[in-house]
Amino acid sequence: MTSPLRKTMVRRLGVLLGAVGLAAPLTVALGGTAQAAGSACTAGTGPYQAKAERFLGRPVDGRQSAADCRAIRDFQLDHGISPAIGYAGPVTWSVMEVVAKQREAGGNPNASGACPTNKGRIACVDLTRQLSWIQDGKKLKFGPVPIRSGRDGYETRTGLKSVYWRSIDHWSTIYKVRMPYSQFFDGGQAFHAIDGSVWSAPGSHGCVNMRRADAKSYWSLLKNGDDVYVYGRKPGT
Incomplete structure (x- = not known):
């Protein structure tokens, strides 16, 4: 016959072993061992x-x-x-x-004056530096922030444009991907958030990809009719 004390010790040992058994797979699932091995x-x-x-x-x-x-x-x-x-x-x-x-x-992305300062509020996109910002005249309103523009063969088109359509939770029927905070300014080309890295190669299919927080800020600062100026050339295109 097993004593109450022995039963209590067995139960505690079982709980401890169960916790140890669960700890290993959780470490892998949360990116510990697996992430270290993968990188x-x-x-x-x-x-x-x-x-x-x-x-x-x-x-x-x-x-x-x-x-x-x-x-x-x-x-x-x-x-x-x-x-x-x-x-x-x-x-x-x-x-x-x-x-x-x-x-x-730094805090003066338009030092060269390449983006127009006589248009009032305008979103500037520098393809060469893969940067974008919003200015009002000569005053910087937001940014600069990193972007990912079109890859070779799908270049983001340069020139003066304007926001003409906005879709906060847009779905691309062409590429079958989500495009949160989309603001279209030239045909199918738009500012929008992506889930991956804005620095990853080779680039978008013409849109100006942004980090989610940056795209959300652009959504709050821009409206239909606001100017967008795209200039420069993305390295590798």
């Missing part, structure tokens, strides 16, 4: 090693170290570059170049 830093020296080291503030010697690899991999993970293994290849370097230009823009 292992295994790459050797890439053709843009020295440039990547300089961009990331690492010691510049052009040779891959474990710390270099982790820094490059972390950048790749943050910017949706796949595979994220720490290799300083052409895709990674092209994104670094764009990010560097975006950082340089």
